[in-house]
Amino acid sequence: MRISYSSLENFKNCPLKYKYSEIDKIKESKTKEAIFGNYIHRVLKWFYQQDPHFPPLEGLLEYYYNHWPASAKPACRQGRATAGEPKKEEGFTWQDEQEEKDYFQEGMRMLEEYYKKNFPPKSMIMDLETRFEAVIDETPDEPGGKHILTGVIDRIDKLADGTMEIIDYKTGKRMPSQNDVDTNLQLSIYALGLQRKWPKIKLEDLRLSLYFLKFNEKIETKKSQEDIENTQKKIIDLIHQIQNSSFEPKSSPLCNWCGYRPLCPVWRHFYENASEKKFNGINIEEKIDEYFKLREDKDKIEEQLKELKNLIEVYSHQKGLKRIFGNNGYFNQEVTNKISFDKNKLKEILEPLGKWDEILAIDAKKLQKIIKEIPPTAREEIEKAKKVEKEYKYLEANNTTKKELEEELH
Ligand code: SF4
Numbered sequence: 001m002r003i004s005y006s007s008l009e010n011f012k013n014c015p016l017k018y019k020y021s022e023i024d025k026i027k028e029s030k031t032k033e034a035i036f037g038n039y040i041h042r043v044l045k046w047f048y049q050q051d052p053h054f055p056p057l058e059g060l061l062e063y064y065y066n067h068w069p070a071s072a073k074p075a076c077r078q079g080r081a082t083a084g085e086p087k088k089e090e091g092f093t094w095q096d097e098q099e100e101k102d103y104f105q106e107g108m109r110m111l112e113e114y115y116k117k118n119f120p121p122k123s124m125i126m127d128l129e130t131r132f133e134a135v136i137d138e139t140p141d142e143p144g145g146k147h148i149l150t151g152v153i154d155r156i157d158k159l160a161d162g163t164m165e166i167i168d169y170k171t172g173k174r175m176p177s178q179n180d181v182d183t184n185l186q187l188s189i190y191a192l193g194l195q196r197k198w199p200k201i202k203l204e205d206l207r208l209s210l211y212f213l214k215f216n217e218k219i220e221t222k223k224s225q226e227d228i229e230n231t232q233k234k235i236i237d238l239i240h241q242i243q244n245s246s247f248e249p250k251s252s253p254l255c256n257w258c259g260y261r262p263l264c265p266v267w268r269h270f271y272e273n274a275s276e277k278k279f280n281g282i283n284i285e286e287k288i289d290e291y292f293k294l295r296e297d298k299d300k301i302e303e304q305l306k307e308l309k310n311l312i313e314v315y316s317h318q319k320g321l322k323r324i325f326g327n328n329g330y331f332n333q334e335v336t337n338k339i340s341f342d343k344n345k346l347k348e349i350l351e352p353l354g355k356w357d358e359i360l361a362i363d364a365k366k367l368q369k370i371i372k373e374i375p376p377t378a379r380e381e382i383e384k385a386k387k388v389e390k391e392y393k394y395l396e397a398n399n400t401t402k403k404e405l406e407e408e409l410h
Contacts, residue, residue: 001239005151005189008238011245012185013254019247020260028259031410032094036103037171039069040110040213041154044169048155051125057115064111068104110171110213117216123157123165130156132193138236147239153190165207166190167218175212181219183376184210188231191223203228256410270405292399 003022011018020026043064047054055063094100130153139145155167168186181187187208194201209220223231251266261267269277277285312331316324322333350356371379 001243002148002150003239003242005149005186008149008189008235009186011238011242013252014250014258015242015245015247016249016264017258017260018242019245020263023247026260026263029262031257031259032099032103033171033257033410034259035069036107039067040107040171041169043067043107043111044114044154045128048125048128054119054121057112057119060111060115061108064107106214110216113216114213121157123159126156126158126164127153128155129153130194130197132190132197134189134193134196136232136235138239147235149189149193149235151189151193153193156194159207163205163207164194164201165209165220166194167209167211170210170212171214172212173214175215175217176210176219178219178221181210182221184221185231185234187221188223188227189235192228192231195228256408261409270402291397295397295399 007018007022010021021028043060046063047060094103132151132153134149136147136149137145138147153166154169157165157167159165166187168190176184187210191203191206191208194206195203203223203225206222207220208223209218211218249264249266255261255264255267258264258267262271274283274285277283312324316322316331316333324331346359347356350359367382371382374382
């Protein structure tokens with residue numbers, strides 16, 4: 001199988017997204033975050049291509065303005081000189097002038113801060129947008145067990161002490177922890193790709209960095225041979241998952257950036273027109289609103305019932321009454337006990353009867369809690385030991401409004 005790092009990542013995040021992109025070959029509509037991120041990458045690539053005649057900050061921002069992917073007005077440039085009108089990006093328009101202006105200024109800020117922190121450069125640029133192909137031989141003795149993993153590394157530098165550095169730019173709004181970066185699959189795959197491309201490079205001489213442009217911070221990590229071997233295992237495992245997948249959608253906050261929303265069964269209904277939402281002449285949208293209205297009323301009633309019960313309980317307690325009467329019914333005081341057993345005694349009785357294992361059934365809730373506290377390797381092993389006994393489908397109600405959802409989507 002030939003697969004790129006980004007497709008593996010797509011599959012991990014959502015198998016259905018992988019299917020749309022890699023199997024059905026449906027072109028994903030671009031989100032503004034993707035357009036913006038790609039554009040910043042393009043500007044930085046151009047900038048480093050000017051090595052050794054790097055332009056001054058003005059020159060970098062000039063390029064940024066002149067190739068901006070849409071219709072930014074010169075007013076966005078905060079009074080800088082212009083060398084022409086900005087370019088239009090095919091198939092993409094900003095929602096409104098304010099949104100475009102905000103993104104434009106954010107990009108300008110990122111580049112200015114990046115320039116001030118990183119220039120003059122302290123390293124030698126070795127390569128930009130480096131393509132790699134790593135062969136992963138799953139079954140070396142059998143034909144057909146080979147997989148080819150492909151990827152593109154944003155930048156490779158050689159540092160003054162002779163070490164090499166892989167740098168990948170990120171334009172997202174979240175900065176991960178050092179631990180997230182240490183366990184980042186993308187960087188492990190890049191190290192693997194680089195090792196295959198230039199076998200003489202030693203892992204101990206290789207730094208792997210993610211540069212978070214929004215925060216102007218770089219987080220570095222290193223990889224060992226053991227990490228690389230584990231990465232290969234993870235890739236093979238993911239490839240097996242792809243080969244056996246039914247490509248179910250996996251809804252997550254990443255849906256906000258997914259261009260397949262109008263197709264996908266999780267989001268399609270959100271984009272359907274009024275006539276498509278009719279069902280046997282019934283307006284289903286109105287019925288859903290009716291459901292949430294009734295649920296709100298039910299919640300209020302339940303709250304009132306709780307308050308009334310509390311009051312009645314206080315009354316019966318103060319009066320020392322076991323039973324209290326109204327015209328439509330009465331309350332009776334009942335007693336229940338919380339029971340526990342002597343575990344050893346219980347084992348003694350039940351084990352000979354072959355019933356001890358039955359009561360030791362795994363408590364899924366407790367396991368979920370424990371999983372968060374144990375090391376990642378043990379967590380992965382537990383993940384592998386998981387099997388689906390039975391699938392239940394049910395509808396879960398969520399009271400996020402349409403307006404709130406529209407604000408979250410990119
Ligand atoms: S919208 Fe979400 S669930 Fe649907 S394909 Fe995209 S990522 Fe998957």
